[in-house]
Amino acid sequence: MRKLKIGIVGTGKIFEGAHAPGWLANPDVEIAALCDTHLPAAQAQAERLGVRRVYSSYEEMLEQEELDAIDICTPNIYHSGIAVAALDRGLHVFSEKPDAISPSEARRMADAAQRAGKVLMAMRNNRFTPQARFLKAYIDTGAMGEIYTARAGWLRRRGIPGRGGWFTTKALSGGGPLIDLGVHMLDVAIWLMGNPRPIAVSGATYTKFADSTIAVSPDARFGTLVEGGTFDVEDLATGFIRFDNGASLQLEFSWAANVEEDIKFVELRGTQAGCSLRNAELKLMTELAGALCDIAPRLTPPHELPHARNIHHFVDCMLGRSQPLYTPEEGVDRIAILGALYESAGRGREVRLGE
Structure with a gap:
């Protein structure tokens, strides 16, 4: 062939x-x-x-x-x-x-x-990490019960990419960390929750570090520094989403913030178990034999980046060997949520979706 x-x-x-x-x-x-x-x-x-x-x-x-x-x-x-x-x-x-x-x-x-x-x-490389794939399989068994609320975020202490270039120019990027980092963790959280339909969002955005020149996060290497360039996007965003099944999701994303460490995370609260995925560390919180138990799954380290695994999946879909794990309709849904969060931040009030 x-x-x-x-x-x-x-x-x-x-x-x-x-x-x-x-x-x-x-x-x-x-x-x-x-x-x-x-x-x-x-x-x-x-x-x-x-x-x-x-x-x-x-x-x-x-x-x-x-x-x-x-x-x-x-x-x-x-x-x-x-x-x-x-x-x-x-x-x-x-x-x-x-x-x-x-x-x-x-x-x-x-x-x-x-x-x-x-x-x-x-x-959607964050769906292809060993931790996310294990969690999805675990949730699909019903072991977590009803997932009724969650938290997700990606925080950098000082990691603004390409200051003054296209990353920090809204006309080219569409926004700051909310659209840059938020699309990742928002997607994986909703995917793990079973893709409930969002009905309302509330968001807030802040720009407090546009003049800071400190860059300690390795992710600040992306983009090209442009002296005297544009910085008209947020450097931190928070949000809250309500879904049609009653579930909710809290969000926080930053390129720069006075936090202790750089971290990306997803936390799910279920009626039978909860989970905490912080960077690559996964823990399950549940009850066993009448006692509260924390479980740390031992997962095989990947031999390649999750980005590559995502690309291999795309190739398999082109060749008809797999059905897409991620559909264009999910893309429309995620971008609609991000757009509504920006709209809510601008208006200073909750925004209903689909109205």
Whole structure:
């Protein structure tokens, strides 16, 4: 069987560090072409990876190459337009998160995927960690009972990416840590909760560290520092979501905040058990033989990044070997929640969804 030909749009750090290892490790695909508006960046990656075809325009790449799929690693604002263009040409699409910067753009993408009958998937690497996969299987057995409330967050003490560049420019990114980090933990929490339907959200955003130059989080390496550039997004966001089944979810995300440590977490409260996933440490809290018990599952360490496992799943879906673990409709749902949280923060009151 011939290998699937993949075209890459955007050849920066997220491609090099997170996406490329997955494509290179998959025996069913080959990177056929690279595209970046900064052509020297694409040329440098092409030389490193042994790719011969390089473009500065994704439109030209789509026109000239016979591709099976593209991978979008651009600033957020461009995800939806590139995805729709590729889907309309009959290509499968994989994209770095977030799916889009607005619910309407996420809907355009989902509709285009349905018209084309192609796989559309955004990066959801946090669903592919050993801890998340174990938790999902555990929950699906019914061992946690009714999950009625949860907390999720991703906090950095000082980890603003690309200050002054596209990350901190709302017109290009759609927002700060809420859309950058929040899309990850919001998604995995709702997925573990069984995908209840959100009905109302309340959010608040803050910008308190736009002038800070301290960067201690390793994640601050993403993006490019632009002296005197734009910083018109939040550096911390909080939120609260109500679901149609009565469940609720509390949220907190920061690029910069006076917290003790960098941490990402999901905590679920169930009637039969609870769980705490803090970075890579998973604990279950339950009752056994009339006593309260904390359980720490021993899980096999992964041999590759969860980003790569997500890409392998996408390839399996393209080849019909798996059904998508993550659907475009879930993408529309998550972006709608993020959009409503920003709207709530701007209005200073709760926002109802679907009204």
